[in-house]
Amino acid sequence: MIDLRTAPYAILALRVTVGLLFLAHGALKLFVFTPAGTAQFFASLGLPPALAYLTIAVELAGGIALVLGFFARAAALALVPILLGAIATVHGSAGFFFTNPNGGWEFLALWIAALLAIALAGDGALALRPTLGNPVRK
Numbered sequence: 001m002i003d004l005r006t007a008p009y010a011i012l013a014l015r016v017t018v019g020l021l022f023l024a025h026g027a028l029k030l031f032v033f034t035p036a037g038t039a040q041f042f043a044s045l046g047l048p049p050a051l052a053y054l055t056i057a058v059e060l061a062g063g064i065a066l067v068l069g070f071f072a073r074a075a076a077l078a079l080v081p082i083l084l085g086a087i088a089t090v091h092g093s094a095g096f097f098f099t100n101p102n103g104g105w106e107f108l109a110l111w112i113a114a115l116l117a118i119a120l121a122g123d124g125a126l127a128l129r130p131t132l133g134n135p136v137r138k
Helices: 007-032 035-044 050-068 072-094 106-121
Strands: none
Touching (some): 007 035, 007 050, 007 072, 035 050, 072 106
């Protein structure tokens, strides 16, 4: 049974953690690999280089939205295609385990599960702007 008193805080913890992870990955692409370098990598995979810029923007905006609880359910769903794309283009062929050469898709699957949990369970406590307009009430 779900404890309705603490469940919103569990979702808050999940939402903030996943949001910070997306911010870290977006910042890695922005500041370490650089947008141009990320675009070059995407091109090497046969993807449009412009998709790299969109990916960076979605990771950063989605991460911020999750941390703040700003339409978090919608942000969670918007981030799933980023991870599915990473599995399809890079990590899927490396096998399941993330410790495999080129990293498997295990970690990305966990992220997808966390994002779907947020989308299904709701925005959680302390959401700046709940997706469905139903803030948590005590």
